[in-house]
Amino acid sequence: MTPVTQQPDFIIVGAGVAGLRAAIGLAESGARVLVVTKEALAESNTHYAQGGIAVAIGGEEDVALHLDDTVNAGDGLVNREAARVLVEEGPRRVEELLRWGADFDRENGRLMLTREGAHSRNRILHAHGDATGAEIARSLLRHARAMKQIELQEWTTTIDLLHQDGDVVGVMLLDPEGHLRHVSARAVLLASGGAGQVYSDTTNPAVATGDGIAMAWRAGAEIADMEFYQFHPTALSLPGVPRFLLSEALRGERAWLRNAKGERFMERCHPLLELAPRDVVARAITREGIGAHGESLPVYLDMRHVTNIDPTIRFPGISKFLAEHGLALRRDLIPVRPAAHYLMGGIRTDVNGRASLPGLFAAGEAACTGVHGANRLASNSLLEGLVFGARAAETMEGADRRAQGSELREQGAGYSVPSERMRVDVVRVREQMQRLLWEKAGLLRDADGLRAAQRELAAMQTPDAMDRQALELRNLHTIGELMVAAALAREESRGAHYRNDFPKRDDARFGRHSVVMHGRSVRFADF
């Protein structure tokens, strides 16, 4: 591991699909790019994406339908311009990926397409059955590694953005040896992914701590739509076992959901049955999982009737994980529960990745273009990373350098290396906060619970130490506060945000996006 060796033109925080695609675009223009990631390069939400990448490769009609499906899933809040960009530019970005060696699954030489919830046709490409994200990350990384303009720094934590007179001019990094470094650049792209770790039950890896969103907020950027957190309906539910994702593609291949009585309850809930929009299915599972006396009841995914595919071939990663816990898709009912999966909100950007501060860009799950509205259409997120990562790079190329390293203002004074006691506190507070947010700001919310969460978050002490775990906790705490504030302000139910005390959608008052900035309260705006 070597320290940063060259003064970059651009800094990218995060090495998932959006960050890597942007890095490739910038390097192609001749710029020097520093990509930093706090773990090994393979560790990102991208890597864990199973189901696939939605893309309209069937021509104009398919593009129009993909747009309709995206808009419909978003429950009245999709930014149509962003969605149009996504579906129209998607095919070009996927073709590029194929040229760079992405190995999507094929049958007789033709790309195989599957379906997931709320899609009106089969348009989801997949790789190695259920390892689509890993394959996309692998091909992008191989391409990026071959470009000498790109410097990839693993195990490097970004602490904060550096800013000068309101402009973002670089980042403050904590390198693997524990040294602080200030690095300036013409522009910074935050492609740091989501924040699933804010909840006790999540499909996200431990790295998903909302760092980019929290640091953009501290720097004064606009943050939007934080009340919209998507819960994946089917995570494995076994005591003591992580909430492993059971891809929606299983339901795309005709898996059913059954309650404790064995009923296929989605028949009572939605005409699309198990392939209804994710928020609908997640809430239905939650309700079926609570008995008449508040007791917890099991809900199952049932694939035993599906005989036209061999699940161990079509879903090898899932089958392997289940086998490690004594379960088989062909033989067993698989216990499932929803788990936090994808944040629709984030750093507010335009369709070119531009955030509200000069010099700051964002793309992928850390960003909020409004493309997903209140509920993301399944498998649109890998495509989002490719399309908006590429667009951010094109826009960043025009950015001028605003500061040199020597002129940068010092930030973060007062941090210290944590004591053993502080480390224990960090773990305890993190778990306490995750449980609190799951219970009070999870799938079903109301004002009392949200206010209680707000009070408890305000009373929580987050250690102010120069240490990755302490920094992550501080970022998660910020994310929790932003989510709760936005969820309280939105007194309606829409998409993934469901208020028991306001169960209806209210377009007149809330048909707009929530926006919040440091030191200000939540407002609602069109974009």
Ligand code: SIN
């Ligand atoms: C899944 O495979 O079900 C996840 C896909 C997604 O979140 O879009």
